[in-house]
Amino acid sequence: MSRPVKIGDVAAAAGVSITTVSHALNGKGRLPDETRRRVREVAERLGYTPSPLARALAGGRTGMLAVTVSTVAELALRIGDFDYFMQVMNAATSEAFERGFSLILVPAESRRELLERLPLDGAIVMDPVRGDEIVDLLGERGIPVVTIGRCPDGPEGACWVDNDHLAGTRSMIAHLVDEGASRVALLTAPPLQSYTIDALAAFEAACAELGVEAIVERVTDSLSESGGYGAASRLLASGRPPDAIYATLDRLALGALLAAEAKGIRVPEALRVAGCTDSDAARSSRPTLTALSVHPEWIGAEAVDVLISLMDDGAPAVAHRVVPFSVIPRASTRVLVSSDNLSRA
Numbered sequence: 001m002s003r004p005v006k007i008g009d010v011a012a013a014a015g016v017s018i019t020t021v022s023h024a025l026n027g028k029g030r031l032p033d034e035t036r037r038r039v040r041e042v043a044e045r046l047g048y049t050p051s052p053l054a055r056a057l058a059g060g061r062t063g064m065l066a067v068t069v070s071t072v073a074e075l076a077l078r079i080g081d082f083d084y085f086m087q088v089m090n091a092a093t094s095e096a097f098e099r100g101f102s103l104i105l106v107p108a109e110s111r112r113e114l115l116e117r118l119p120l121d122g123a124i125v126m127d128p129v130r131g132d133e134i135v136d137l138l139g140e141r142g143i144p145v146v147t148i149g150r151c152p153d154g155p156e157g158a159c160w161v162d163n164d165h166l167a168g169t170r171s172m173i174a175h176l177v178d179e180g181a182s183r184v185a186l187l188t189a190p191p192l193q194s195y196t197i198d199a200l201a202a203f204e205a206a207c208a209e210l211g212v213e214a215i216v217e218r219v220t221d222s223l224s225e226s227g228g229y230g231a232a233s234r235l236l237a238s239g240r241p242p243d244a245i246y247a248t249l250d251r252l253a254l255g256a257l258l259a260a261e262a263k264g265i266r267v268p269e270a271l272r273v274a275g276c277t278d279s280d281a282a283r284s285s286r287p288t289l290t291a292l293s294v295h296p297e298w299i300g301a302e303a304v305d306v307l308i309s310l311m312d313d314g315a316p317a318v319a320h321r322v323v324p325f326s327v328i329p330r331a332s333t334r335v336l337v338s339s340d341n342l343s344r345a
Contacts, residue, residue, distance in 0.1 A: 005048040014042040062119040065096055065307065068106040068134060069126040070193070081224070082251065083279035084296050085126065088148065091300030092124065099308055112137065122307045124148060129192040146307040148299055150194040159310055159319045161302045163294040165195045168276070168325040169202035172246055172292050176272050177210050179333050181244035185215040185235050187256060188248040189223055199248050199276070215242050219252060228255020229262075236263050236271075244272040244333075250279045253289055257332065272333040287331035298323045 011018045016039060023031055024039035069085060089105060096103040101121070106114050115123070115137055122144040128135050128151040135154065138145045147160045176184055186203045189196050200216065207214035217235050219227040228247060235242055236259060247253035253275025257267060265271050267287055274290040275282060282289035302321050309316035
């Protein structure tokens, strides 16, 4: 097995110093164009690839980016609990690696301590809340920050990547109404992040526009199937229960399916259920869950791209990037007509 080509090998083959090789490959120093071209040709012929860490250090960087998710004490979130976060992380990690950076996940329970002392080049904060202390802390340290989801009270020039949750929510409510719903409930966390704020505003506007009754039920204990189960159970036990539920997280929607099953309510014949964000659990539930896909892999890659642009240029060409959404209808909102029913008609 041959050993990896080192920078010294390139210097020896090109007849120059290691410093000259470094400058030629990194576009630095005052070198004749011929020297720069010759060094690059030798490096390519030998198969030399500069270490991402070495390139970062040469540019005065650590090569280290951080990603964390905002949270509030009463609704603690862990990245591993949601497919959405994991899909964002996987895409962001791959994009960062391709661009010569390492991406470090900072858990919520220790993020202040770690973010105060980690030697970071930049950071991504997912779903920032109002008055987010982590966004403020990173700003005080002079660390470039990009948020996934707008910071609700952030400055106008802040950099973010997001979906159009206003249009996405309107599209989902229109789908539920098209499928026969007339009393629609929004199952949501408190309006602390931009996506919950936008979903609530769009939900109320869409229901008014479409002439259907709007019901809002907030989950205040757990953003999980148990929280969705409890909130949906309250809705379904009311004197005038909804005939459709749209939840702002897939796990809340899955909890609503469990609540309907426990009460013997048929989905989708008597109750249509849909959730924001798609997941393996949504695709494998019974019935399968209609979802608003927000394309988390796209979001993760875009966030890294905006962050590196911010680090390189001080301000990216496009500070705000909006990733498209897709409504994915499944069995939880659509009554499937069987061939037997057709033959009897």
